[in-house]
Amino acid sequence: MPGEYGVNTGRPRRVGYFDAVATKYGCKVQGATHVALTNIDVLSYLDEINVVVAYEYNGKVSTRFGNITELESAKPVIKSFKGWNIDITQISTYEDLPEKCKAYIEELENLIDTKIAIVSNGPNRKQIMYR
Numbered sequence: 001m002p003g004e005y006g007v008n009t010g011r012p013r014r015v016g017y018f019d020a021v022a023t024k025y026g027c028k029v030q031g032a033t034h035v036a037l038t039n040i041d042v043l044s045y046l047d048e049i050n051v052v053v054a055y056e057y058n059g060k061v062s063t064r065f066g067n068i069t070e071l072e073s074a075k076p077v078i079k080s081f082k083g084w085n086i087d088i089t090q091i092s093t094y095e096d097l098p099e100k101c102k103a104y105i106e107e108l109e110n111l112i113d114t115k116i117a118i119v120s121n122g123p124n125r126k127q128i129m130y131r
Contacts, residue, residue: 015042017078019052020111025065027114036118037105041127046083049104052076053111081107089122094129097121 027035043049054063054077057070061077084098091097097105097119109116119129 017050017052017076018108019076020108021052021055021063021065024063024112024114027112032114034115034117035112036120037108037116038120040101040105040119041087041089041121043104044084044086044088044101047085049081049083050078051081051108051111053079089127091121092126092129094119094131097129 023035026032054061055066055071055074056062056077057066057074065071066074081104082100084100084104086098086101088097088101094102105116105119115131117131119131121127121129
């Protein structure tokens with residue numbers, strides 16, 4: 001993603017696909033009831049947004065977060081979402097986000113089985129939307 005740099009090193013960050021399986025597992029083991037989805041604005045330029053929705057282990061597809069041995073040989077199963085191709089950094093309410101953006105957020109919420117209560121659309125403190 002463009003514009004992502006390490007705070008200490010200044011090196012560009014490598015950012016991968018959102019992993020809904022790992023995130024769902026993390027929410028479960030931490031007892032999370034709500035999550036914050038940050039940096040949604042960096043996806044605005046993409047025509048297509050990919051999300052890991054399952055893993056394939058030994059020819060079988062599973063939405064279970066496996067153990068280390070399984071994960072070492074797992075391949076991600078990807079679902080693609082249509083991008084919204086609109087700058088959203090000036091939007092201040094969730095309701096005003098593009099429909100494709102809201103659909104993406106709501107699908108992530110379903111995939112991780114945890115409410116996405118906060119969405120940020122930029123680096124500033126005021127660029128936060130509550131749902």
